[in-house]
Amino acid sequence: MADRPGGTLAAYRALLGAQARSQTAYRVSFVVDLVGNVGATVFDVLTVLVLFGVTRELGGFTLRETLVMVGLSACAFATADLLVGNIERIPRYVRTGTLDAVLLRPLGALPQLLLMDLPLRKVSRALFGLAVWVVAVASADVDWTPGRALLVVVAPLAGVVFFGSIFVAAATVSFFWIESGELANSLTYGGRDFTSYPVTVYGGWFRGLFAYGLGFAFVSYHPALALLGRADPLGLPAWVGWAAPGVALVAAAAAALAWRFGIRHYRSTGS
């Protein structure tokens, strides 16, 4: 039976529509959720502002420069959390049989799970993250070149892909180890916190592991340096800031492999 690609897209669109209908069925609670979800990102920004109330520089960076990293991190994380974040519920999908149901349908398992459970209430947070990014860049005295104009668009997208990959890879661990939620959180939420500050504030093996071992330095730190035209205090060349999309694609490929491995070793539950 030949598959029509347009048909597949229409199928995903229908799944998304169904999710929108069932979530907006209760209007008041949906609006409350929308407002509440902005909260976390507001606190991220406030934390940085408070820090700069007691110090003029953070890891060698000014408030305006740091806000570029905060904005990039918030924008990328909130959008990835909206699109992919719910994959951390995989133990529940396994337990309730949702994963079985999804595997029995003629569509990809991962896109189905993401669309069927897309938390639309998190849209507000993604939009707020985007606003922080726009304001931060606008107030940062960027010396605009065509390359930097491109980077302003590409860097958040690469960040979304990177965080999304982290979400998927971390969730895959729970195929094998159901109680791995804390570990997953330390990577995802920990990663968000890590990318909200210049990596120069961290030290030693911790910086090495998170910034370059796992690649979090490429989400906000290096793209921000490239955008601001600043040399890296740690000595990496300037082009590293442009490597963000490449790093994101490598992360996505690794996450896809991990997911595939997880699905192939999925054990399902009882009857």
Added chain:
Amino acid sequence: MTEVISARGLRKEFTVRVKAGRLRRVTQVRAAVDGLDLRVERGEMLGYIGPNGAGKSTTLKMLTGVLTPTAGDVRVCGLRPVAQRTRLALRIGVVFGQRSQLWWDLPLRESFDLLRHVYRVPAAEHAARLRRCRALLDLDGFLAVPVRQLSLGQRMRGELTAALLHGPEVLFLDEPTIGLDVVSRQAVRGFLAELGRAGDTTLVLTTHDLADIERLCRRLVVVDHGRIVHDGTIADLHRRYGSRRLVVADLDVPLPQPPVLPGAPLRQVAADGHRLVYALESAGVADVVAGLAGVASLRDVAVVEPDIEEVVARLYRSPADPAQAADPAGPASAQVAGPADPVGPSPTQAADPPESAPTAGGPAETAATG
């Protein structure tokens, strides 16, 4: 090509961590399905039964592409279930009694509409199939009700419809009547029988309710410990495991010594000798009646058909050694259970229901729960 399902040497292992001492745990490998060979032709209706943990659901999950087999070769509709999962999904329908394909918060009708998009079914075909299901399964009363508010029987009728709207070639049903009331159970069975009569849909059914099998399936596959212990018709099963039709004779006056009849061993003496039960081996009903009428005055004679539950319960009880279970001189000639007491409300009453058959120590399916 009329072969719809073929499995050769199908095997699924699960590793489980077992406590060994206070802190130490050892990894054990258990085979939930252990070298299964199965061929199913187009249009067959196959009953797939076995005690809890026998590997029924695991088999179905491997045939539908949910689980990756550890070893062996599987083809369903000529496709490899895991590698070609999405293509296969378009050609099979699956109802897992304890899983749902429906959208919990949406009206049933909207779930059906979504599935039309998911399976890319042309609108006219979809409408025609839905019309047929609505009529046969009586869906109209609850099409507008959100799925979470449906009764189990209503939901199961919805699940059946959902599994058929894309016109699957094979329908897999895992305990479709579990937990249903009598009316819903009849509705589901009647619907499946109708589907089977049409002859173009292959049906594979696992169940604990043997009435489902007797009503629907000519072919019966019994699995235990992940292996097939019987594959054939229900009549084959009775023949092989020595279950016999019984003649129950009620006498006016008890005999001091019940007569020995050739080809029909005495199974039971009940009601202070007023009731004699003979099993029909080589003798016919007439032989037994004639033999008894010569020595006693008969008040009543009844013939009791062999009961599948009793056979299967016996099969489950000594599953590790099918040869022993197959010996008609074994359990059959020992204490007779079940059908020997036809005055009870059900001839099967005395036999353990298969659900309670002991499965301890087996490579349990629950090992898969992790």
